Amino acid sequence: MKMWLIMEKGARIRFIGHLDLMRTMQRALRRSGLPVRYSNGFNPHMLLNAAAPLSLGMPGLREVIEVPVGGDIAPEAFQERLNEALPPDLRCRAVRALPDEHPAPMAMLRAAQYLIELDGDDPGAAVCMSALPGMLAVDVLPAVRKTKTGEKPCDVRPMIYSAEILGPRTICATLALCEAGTLKPDLFLTVLARRAGVEKPGAFITRMQLYAMQDGALTRLEEA
Amino acid sequence: MNPTQERAIEKLLEKVEKPARYTGGEMNTQVRPWDEAELHFAFCFADTYEIGMSYLGMKILVSLINSLPYMSCERVFMPWVDFRAGLKAEHLPLFSLESRKALSEFDVIGFSLQYEMSYTNILDMLDLGGVPVRAADRGEDAPIVFAGGPCACNPEPLAAFFDAFQIGDGEEMMVEFLDTLRECRRQGLNKNDTLLRLSQIEGVYVPRFYQPEYNDDGTLSAFRRTDERAPETVRRRILKDFSNAFYPDTFPVPYTDIVFDRIVLEIMRGCTRGCRFCQAGMIYRPVRERSMERIIALAEQLEKATGYEEMSLSSLSSGDYSCLKELIVALMDRFQDKRVSVSLPSMRVDNLVKQSLEELSRVRKSGLTVAVEAGTQRLRDVINKGVTEEDVIRSVSDAFDSGYSTVKLYFMTGLPTETDEDLRGIGDLARKVVAAYYAVPKERRAKGLRVTCSASVFVPKPFTPFQWAAQDTIETVMEKQGRLREYLKTKGVTFNWHDSELSFLEACISRGDRRIGEVIYTAWQDGCMLDGWSEHFKYDTWLKAFEKCGLDPAFYANRERSYDELLPWAFIDMGVTQRYLQLENERAKQAKTTRDCRKGCNGCGLQRYEGLCNV
Numbered sequence: 001m002k003m004w005l006i007m008e009k010g011a012r013i014r015f016i017g018h019l020d021l022m023r024t025m026q027r028a029l030r031r032s033g034l035p036v037r038y039s040n041g042f043n044p045h046m047l048l049n050a051a052a053p054l055s056l057g058m059p060g061l062r063e064v065i066e067v068p069v070g071g072d073i074a075p076e077a078f079q080e081r082l083n084e085a086l087p088p089d090l091r092c093r094a095v096r097a098l099p100d101e102h103p104a105p106m107a108m109l110r111a112a113q114y115l116i117e118l119d120g121d122d123p124g125a126a127v128c129m130s131a132l133p134g135m136l137a138v139d140v141l142p143a144v145r146k147t148k149t150g151e152k153p154c155d156v157r158p159m160i161y162s163a164e165i166l167g168p169r170t171i172c173a174t175l176a177l178c179e180a181g182t183l184k185p186d187l188f189l190t191v192l193a194r195r196a197g198v199e200k201p202g203a204f205i206t207r208m209q210l211y212a213m214q215d216g217a218l219t220r221l222e223e224a
Numbered sequence: 225m226n227p228t229q230e231r232a233i234e235k236l237l238e239k240v241e242k243p244a245r246y247t248g249g250e251m252n253t254q255v256r257p258w259d260e261a262e263l264h265f266a267f268c269f270a271d272t273y274e275i276g277m278s279y280l281g282m283k284i285l286v287s288l289i290n291s292l293p294y295m296s297c298e299r300v301f302m303p304w305v306d307f308r309a310g311l312k313a314e315h316l317p318l319f320s321l322e323s324r325k326a327l328s329e330f331d332v333i334g335f336s337l338q339y340e341m342s343y344t345n346i347l348d349m350l351d352l353g354g355v356p357v358r359a360a361d362r363g364e365d366a367p368i369v370f371a372g373g374p375c376a377c378n379p380e381p382l383a384a385f386f387d388a389f390q391i392g393d394g395e396e397m398m399v400e401f402l403d404t405l406r407e408c409r410r411q412g413l414n415k416n417d418t419l420l421r422l423s424q425i426e427g428v429y430v431p432r433f434y435q436p437e438y439n440d441d442g443t444l445s446a447f448r449r450t451d452e453r454a455p456e457t458v459r460r461r462i463l464k465d466f467s468n469a470f471y472p473d474t475f476p477v478p479y480t481d482i483v484f485d486r487i488v489l490e491i492m493r494g495c496t497r498g499c500r501f502c503q504a505g506m507i508y509r510p511v512r513e514r515s516m517e518r519i520i521a522l523a524e525q526l527e528k529a530t531g532y533e534e535m536s537l538s539s540l541s542s543g544d545y546s547c548l549k550e551l552i553v554a555l556m557d558r559f560q561d562k563r564v565s566v567s568l569p570s571m572r573v574d575n576l577v578k579q580s581l582e583e584l585s586r587v588r589k590s591g592l593t594v595a596v597e598a599g600t601q602r603l604r605d606v607i608n609k610g611v612t613e614e615d616v617i618r619s620v621s622d623a624f625d626s627g628y629s630t631v632k633l634y635f636m637t638g639l640p641t642e643t644d645e646d647l648r649g650i651g652d653l654a655r656k657v658v659a660a661y662y663a664v665p666k667e668r669r670a671k672g673l674r675v676t677c678s679a680s681v682f683v684p685k686p687f688t689p690f691q692w693a694a695q696d697t698i699e700t701v702m703e704k705q706g707r708l709r710e711y712l713k714t715k716g717v718t719f720n721w722h723d724s725e726l727s728f729l730e731a732c733i734s735r736g737d738r739r740i741g742e743v744i745y746t747a748w749q750d751g752c753m754l755d756g757w758s759e760h761f762k763y764d765t766w767l768k769a770f771e772k773c774g775l776d777p778a779f780y781a782n783r784e785r786s787y788d789e790l791l792p793w794a795f796i797d798m799g800v801t802q803r804y805l806q807l808e809n810e811r812a813k814q815a816k817t818t819r820d821c822r823k824g825c826n827g828c829g830l831q832r833y834e835g836l837c838n839v
């Protein structure tokens with residue numbers, strides 16, 4: 001059996017990097033005494049599997065981390081005990097028990113939803129907000145993506161599933177996040193600012209939800 | 225912080241290196257809500273987060289203070305240059321990690337003094353936190369600012385900046401200090417009366433009640449009380465029941481890497497060896513052990529509370545702990561299933577049992593560290609370092625035999641009476657260590673021999689038998705380091721040496737008087753801080769600061785004192801008597817060793833306290 005942990009990484013600890021966060025999870029699981037399975041071999045370790053690392057500085061509200069478990073334990077009990085062992089800014093919001101054959105979260109991940117709050121005192125923010133509908137109306141959005149091998153021109157339009165205006169300075173965007181192609185919210189904002197003809201405004205970005213693709217539609221990863 | 229400030233901090237965090245240094249929220253660091261505490265304590269460490277969080281004393285005291293029902297204790301560290309610049313640019317105060325309160329909002333500010341070359345950071349932190357740097361400039365409503373820790377044994381260089389010092393073991397003194405402070409607050413006493421009350425606590429020194437006077441040659445002529453109600457002699461606080469004294473049952477678990485990221489169990493305080501250069505060995509006397517039962521109980525609680533996979537046994541000389549082997553075996557048995565490893569950081573070569581080495585390597589193979597200190601037996605006798613060449617070779621051979629291939633040898637240059645022969649001796653010893661490695665059959669030894677010889681510069685310290693000694697001048701130090709480099713040109717051996725300029729300033733400050741405070745102040749005003757970080761150390765600025773204050777650094781560092789000179793720290797009774805230190809200094813001159821006082825009392829002065837030494 002394995003568990004999918006639906007985790008919230010709070011704003012206070014948004015600067016904790018992925019590896020440090022994984023180590024924190026491991027220590028918490030150790031403290032909890034939960035029946036977590038370790039790898040075999042000379043140096044056994046916990047096999048934690050995160051759907052996707054969060055960028056430094058970004059909180060995440062429904063992150064999915066997979067952990068193999070040995071004993072028989074109810075998801076509710078697992079969640080409760082884990083939360084007792086976690087620091088206050090890292091919370092387990094739900095636990096889902098799955099058979100080992102279930103695909104790993106990373107393999108199912110297709111997209112993520114972000115809450116993008118533009119800085120109120122940034123003059124470019126309002127201009128960006130009004131440029132958003134126009135940007136969504138076009139079919140092709142050329143951009144330059146930075147990859148490990150260098151800069152690559154690409155079309156980011158197909159990687160935007162949706163982008164809604166939630167408030168005077170707030171955008172909720174669902175963007176592709178998978179091996180085939182990822183659009184980071186930062187690049188989304190760069191493209192938007194360029195179309196608006198302003199400097200990229202400062203923003204506080206939170207990852208709200210992760211998605212898988214089932215029957216041609218985005219479905220919450222935590223339920224897929 | 226108001227919302228605008230909060231936003232500015234968040235923006236700033238996005239721009240700096242290692243922002244997690246400033247955000248707190250780590251496991252086991254949660255404190256009482258701000259409004260529920262009667263007194264707020266800011267525990268300050270005058271260096272970066274990673275260093276401060278590795279320091280055991282801070283863990284003990286923060287935890288102790290938070291255990292008092294009326295207190296809340298939060299942590300403040302020295303910000304790195306980028307964050308500091310951002311705070312200044314945005315007019316943000318230096319704040320605590322837990323509640324993000326400015327330093328100036330606290331009732332009490334306590335600094336831990338670990339290292340003289342972090343003193344400028346103290347001034348900088350106060351200033352950044354909105355607290356006037358000089359005690360005299362702080363009004364009735366300003367926080368009480370005090371310091372403790374090993375460097376408080378000569379508090380004079382910092383006398384102008386602190387309202388009080390705690391000298392000696394903090395566990396009981398801190399509680400009395402805070403209880404008294406709270407009582408004074410409740411009674412509405414003014415600052416002077418409050419400090420007078422605090423000065424009555426054993427171990428507490430309040431500099432405003434004392435005044436130094438000087439001779440024409442710059443030496444002290446008198447050290448007088450300005451208020452007869454303050455004690456004439458400040459007695460170091462000594463914890464009697466160390467075994468059962470407060471020890472945290474939980475440790476903060478940082479999110480990011482710190483220097484020592486593990487459970488630390490202080491198994492013993494004090495040391496009986498009597499190395500003559502070692503200040504810790506003199507000022508933490510007598511040796512006190514924590515019982516095995518208590519250590520094991522603490523280990524279990526701490527393992528549960530932290531989830532750490534490593535614990536280390538800590539003390540000045542852990543190998544001297546009376547039932548070390550039993551302790552290690554007991555801990556190993558208990559924690560093996562949980563994959564927790566046990567290590568001994570300060571292993572001494574002369575009692576390093578091969579078996580315990582094997583025990584240790586069952587779990588973890590790291591390098592072996594041997595503090596040899598001097599290159600010849602004669603000089604080792606001078607400093608009373610009870611290590612022979614045979615000891616060194618035997619233990620490195622054992623180590624090589626059990627699969628270690630990395631050995632670090634620590635030496636000091638500039639020890640009293642040092643000659644060229646002593647420097648050559650370091651090279652000879654390094655070569656013998658290399659030979660010991662090749663003497664182990666090839667199949668048995670691990671590949672990749674690395675012998676690192678580190679030579680620090682001897683800094684004479686108060687309350688040691690060498691407190692009267694002159695430090696080598698910078699020119700002599702550099703010349704000796706050059707020679708040593710030649711003597712250590714051997715395959716497999718690397719040589720590291722310390723910055724002589726830094727050690728020179730350390731010597732000036734550690735044996736400084738009250739006037740040195742002005743030098744520290746001036747150096748800081750002229751831009752010195754983070755001096756311990758070589759990229760920020762500004763030696764010339766320091767020299768100019770001395771000049772501006774009309775003081776000669778050589779007077780402090782390179783001058784031999786006579787026995788009748790009034791030393792700036794003489795008003796403190798550290799336990800070890802000045803007479804004993806003199807005696808030891810004389811023995812040193814004759815290269816006469818003094819026995820380990822576990823084998824019989826040497827009458828160092830602690831025998832004046834009944835029931836402290838069980839010899």
Ligand code: SF4
Binds near residue numbers: 831
């Ligand atoms: S009084 Fe004697 S036994 Fe006690 S610390 Fe001093 S020398 Fe050692």
